[in-house]
Amino acid sequence: MPIESPYAALLDALPQRRYDAVVDGTRTAVFEYGDPAAPPLVLVHGFRGDHHGLEPIVAHLPGMRTIVPDLPGFGETDALPHATIDAYAAWLRALVAVVAPGAAVLGHSFGSIVVAHAAAGGLEAARIVLVNPIATPALEGGDRLGSLLALGYYRAAAALPERAGLALLGAPPIVRGMSAFMAKTRDRRLKRWIHDQHDRYFSRYASRRSVLEAFDASIRHTVGEVAHRIPQPVQLIAADRDDITPIAEQHRLRTRFRDARLSVLHGVGHLVHYEQPREAAGIIRRFLAEAR
Numbered sequence: 001m002p003i004e005s006p007y008a009a010l011l012d013a014l015p016q017r018r019y020d021a022v023v024d025g026t027r028t029a030v031f032e033y034g035d036p037a038a039p040p041l042v043l044v045h046g047f048r049g050d051h052h053g054l055e056p057i058v059a060h061l062p063g064m065r066t067i068v069p070d071l072p073g074f075g076e077t078d079a080l081p082h083a084t085i086d087a088y089a090a091w092l093r094a095l096v097a098v099v100a101p102g103a104a105v106l107g108h109s110f111g112s113i114v115v116a117h118a119a120a121g122g123l124e125a126a127r128i129v130l131v132n133p134i135a136t137p138a139l140e141g142g143d144r145l146g147s148l149l150a151l152g153y154y155r156a157a158a159a160l161p162e163r164a165g166l167a168l169l170g171a172p173p174i175v176r177g178m179s180a181f182m183a184k185t186r187d188r189r190l191k192r193w194i195h196d197q198h199d200r201y202f203s204r205y206a207s208r209r210s211v212l213e214a215f216d217a218s219i220r221h222t223v224g225e226v227a228h229r230i231p232q233p234v235q236l237i238a239a240d241r242d243d244i245t246p247i248a249e250q251h252r253l254r255t256r257f258r259d260a261r262l263s264v265l266h267g268v269g270h271l272v273h274y275e276q277p278r279e280a281a282g283i284i285r286r287f288l289a290e291a292r
Helices: 007-014 052-060 085-099 110-120 144-161 160-171 172-182 188-201 208-220 247-254 275-291
Strands: 016-023 026-033 039-043 065-069 105-110 128-131 234-241 260-265
Touching: 007 052, 016 085, 016 172, 026 052, 026 085, 039 052, 039 085, 039 110, 052 065, 052 105, 052 188, 052 275, 085 110, 105 110, 105 275, 110 128, 110 208, 110 275, 128 275, 144 160, 144 208, 160 208, 172 188, 234 247, 234 275, 247 260, 260 275
Parallel strands: 039 065, 039 105, 105 128, 128 234, 234 260
Antiparallel strands: 016 026, 026 065
């Protein structure tokens, strides 16, 4: 039985609608929350997730029109023909042009890479927010061995016969291991809910190929490689216990942008959107208010 979200009451109070949009030739599932007349914010989730992962932040932004698509190949959105980082970036530029031209745009984790590359390529966005941004190349950092092992895992899942490959990708011990590695909260109820979220939504993808291609893009690219080409003001939201990108690298990342500020949340790791959404939403709200 699903565990109720700690943020369910806040989210349920918001007007919601779901629709499909054909974006750059890809049928895209789009989820909107809040007042349709309010300033728009497009949120892009991370690898293997879908729109549900960013709903806790959405729940704490009641005065905005928040728009959360499922990334191509995940959730309810069709896969891209070839899921390179350039293809993801082109899809996002087209999506924003279709559903909310000039909106502010947020990306979490792998979504931060997609948003950064889209912005560097001409994304029509007013402001950029990057949560748990990926600042260091996974294949070059201190966790290079872990990244190579994960790449081998996804390649094996893609190479095995269909049934065996799908079983490997969705194996409960592996999904739970990923969840336990990232969750830092000591709140047992919150931790159980986080694990339930990953159990329910971490294996909703179009194909094994789309998962492998997305993972390959996620470990071969970073926000930092295009930061100097992003013209918009940028808000970075980092965490002091993030095992994916050390906090020292987040401080270095900030200096690579033309105009960026960094806010650090404490006692949390790579799951800011689950563990400290209220704090993240407060930073986002203040940053976007500057433009108004």
